[in-house]
Amino acid sequence: MRNIYLKILALTITVVGIDLVTNAMDKTYYLTQLTMSLYYAMVVLALVLLMGYAGQISLGHAGFFAIGGYTTAVMSTINLLPYKDKPLINTLDKLRLLVLREDLYGDQILSFNPWVGVLLSLLIVAIVAYIIGIPVLKLKGHYLAMATLGFGIIVYRIVLGTALFGEADGISDVPAFKILPGLSINGEMDTKRMNYYIAAFFVVVLVYLLLNLINSRPGRALRAIHGAEEAAEASGIDTAKYKLKAFVISAVITALAGALLTHFNGGIGPSEASVMKSVRYVAIVAAGGMTSVWGGLSMAMILNFLSLRGYFGSYDDAVFGAVLILIMLFAPEGLLSLKIRTGIKKKTKQPHNI
Amino acid sequence: MAEPLLKVEGLSKSFGGLEAVKDVSFEVPRGSIKALIGPNGAGKTTLFNLISGNIRPDRGTVLFDGKEIQKLKTHRIASCGIARTFQHIQLFAGMTVLENVMVGLHTHLHAGFFSAMMRLPSSRKEEKKAKEEAMSILESLDIAELAYKEATSLAYGQQRIVELARALAQRPKLLLLDEPAAGLNIRETAEMGRLIERIRESGITVFIVEHDMSLVMKISDEIMVLSYGEKIAEGRPLEIQKDPEVIKVYLGEEEV
Ligand SMILES: Nc1ncnc2c1ncn2[C@@H]1O[C@H](COP(=O)(O)OP(=O)(O)OP(=O)(O)O)[C@@H](O)[C@H]1O
Ligand SMILES: [Mg+2]
Numbered sequence: 001m002r003n004i005y006l007k008i009l010a011l012t013i014t015v016v017g018i019d020l021v022t023n024a025m026d027k028t029y030y031l032t033q034l035t036m037s038l039y040y041a042m043v044v045l046a047l048v049l050l051m052g053y054a055g056q057i058s059l060g061h062a063g064f065f066a067i068g069g070y071t072t073a074v075m076s077t078i079n080l081l082p083y084k085d086k087p088l089i090n091t092l093d094k095l096r097l098l099v100l101r102e103d104l105y106g107d108q109i110l111s112f113n114p115w116v117g118v119l120l121s122l123l124i125v126a127i128v129a130y131i132i133g134i135p136v137l138k139l140k141g142h143y144l145a146m147a148t149l150g151f152g153i154i155v156y157r158i159v160l161g162t163a164l165f166g167e168a169d170g171i172s173d174v175p176a177f178k179i180l181p182g183l184s185i186n187g188e189m190d191t192k193r194m195n196y197y198i199a200a201f202f203v204v205v206l207v208y209l210l211l212n213l214i215n216s217r218p219g220r221a222l223r224a225i226h227g228a229e230e231a232a233e234a235s236g237i238d239t240a241k242y243k244l245k246a247f248v249i250s251a252v253i254t255a256l257a258g259a260l261l262t263h264f265n266g267g268i269g270p271s272e273a274s275v276m277k278s279v280r281y282v283a284i285v286a287a288g289g290m291t292s293v294w295g296g297l298s299m300a301m302i303l304n305f306l307s308l309r310g311y312f313g314s315y316d317d318a319v320f321g322a323v324l325i326l327i328m329l330f331a332p333e334g335l336l337s338l339k340i341r342t343g344i345k346k347k348t349k350q351p352h353n354i
Numbered sequence: 355m356a357e358p359l360l361k362v363e364g365l366s367k368s369f370g371g372l373e374a375v376k377d378v379s380f381e382v383p384r385g386s387i388k389a390l391i392g393p394n395g396a397g398k399t400t401l402f403n404l405i406s407g408n409i410r411p412d413r414g415t416v417l418f419d420g421k422e423i424q425k426l427k428t429h430r431i432a433s434c435g436i437a438r439t440f441q442h443i444q445l446f447a448g449m450t451v452l453e454n455v456m457v458g459l460h461t462h463l464h465a466g467f468f469s470a471m472m473r474l475p476s477s478r479k480e481e482k483k484a485k486e487e488a489m490s491i492l493e494s495l496d497i498a499e500l501a502y503k504e505a506t507s508l509a510y511g512q513q514r515i516v517e518l519a520r521a522l523a524q525r526p527k528l529l530l531l532d533e534p535a536a537g538l539n540i541r542e543t544a545e546m547g548r549l550i551e552r553i554r555e556s557g558i559t560v561f562i563v564e565h566d567m568s569l570v571m572k573i574s575d576e577i578m579v580l581s582y583g584e585k586i587a588e589g590r591p592l593e594i595q596k597d598p599e600v601i602k603v604y605l606g607e608e609e610v
Contacts, residue, residue: 004473209471216470216477217463217484220449224457227446234406236432236461236524245467291448 033308038199041300042257050250052291055226060148063155066273068255069262073171075117114177129251170269177263283324365414376583392580407431437526455488458523
């Protein structure tokens, strides 16, 4: 399967092409929304893994996204300066887990290095997804949808009602995430292009990992569960284990997107945890054809970009709701697959003698 | 006498008030083809489900290769060496014939999420070998040209063979076939019969549910008859044909 590298090359060229075009057109301000769209695309890709490959729906992914974002936001904005002399804080400082910086008003603030927050957010989400995944993934279809929806609502309510999470205001003044010297995730004007490429890098890597997974033992196991669960189990696949792994991996990817976008935006608000966000992700995955990495990615980029540029106005959420309904009614295999599918059918029509 | 490959004792299963399988005991000798027959609703598929672990028994034991398996999870039972096909064909939608068969190899492969996603050399090597093995199974069943077709888009008879190929990929000791000739025409049924005999010759023990009596009489070493969940007869094909109890059940069915 050498052509996997060709696909990745084509994707990389597209990424660079978009940057060059926006530059040539003098519309570099688009890069901000494109970067955000790329992080949201990670969530969509994570859902392609869970829904498209393994056939398990989640209406709670905004919850994982928010846990990721809020964890790193809290960790990197909490001020530990008053406790500097406490032994615990002292030790953390000595371990270089803390950084001293100036906040928006020029006051000194001692908080965790964003690396700590980002990694902790992944760890927390992995644990949360594991714990809720065990009982919830025993459910199927509507029941699974409702259970994950319930999880999403709980996260939303907690975020909205907790002072630590800034209640309705969310958390702002989240500092830059310095990944490597010279490489930093932040929303400043002069690092726009770098940030676009950082986000694109994460997406390209994720696409590569997912494409590798499709044609492999675990990838086939997930698709077999999707295709016929009883037969998958009888073929020796531990379906419960595979579903749980897919769920946890999907949740962790989503948390990473949430954490990175929070550093890019410099903050996070409760709307990221809202149920409508979860519906939006599912609508995009459906529009992209459920099982398609490419369909999901392109739909995520197009729809999120349009939404973030404000094209849908005050109907923003309604648009995604409508997309979901229309797709389910008229193109259950997704917008992109509609034409391609009918084309293929004509060519390879099979005689049915059932 | 060698110990039987499968030894079932006192197996029972009720669905609500309905006793689908009642205190059934029997053995399947190694290397044999054993058939399970009985009228519709007799509990044949339920008995298969109890052996393969798709359904849990209320009572009784299933000894496979000398080991109690009735409490094991379904996928564990599969990796002990029991493979099956389904009365209602269960192929994996959205996957090619080759991929369907490669799923059958699952327990013999090792790649996990990490090595697969990272495309480690070990997983690539394994993948290549798996493809070759799946392909050779398709070749041995004469359906290699279907390898890259979507499995669920095939004709019915071909789907049955693909399901068989997937089960064989598990390299089972015992193969459970639930009505493998259902929906097949006479020519296809004869082919299926020869295929099953070839499978037995390769060393796999076969336990088969089948309504086609001429096929059953031709290929099986032993036949067991189930009626209303109870075993009413067991023996060689000629004995079963003459068994008054069996004749009564089958004639009774025809009168209805
Ligand atoms: N999951 C289930 N829940 C409730 N009743 C069931 C279930 N599975 C089977 N039954 C009932 O158990 C009885 C035996 O069914 P089973 O499918 O085992 O019969 P069978 O011998 O395979 O019949 P056929 O020849 O039609 O395939 C039937 O009355 C059936 O309705
Ligand atoms: Mg049956």
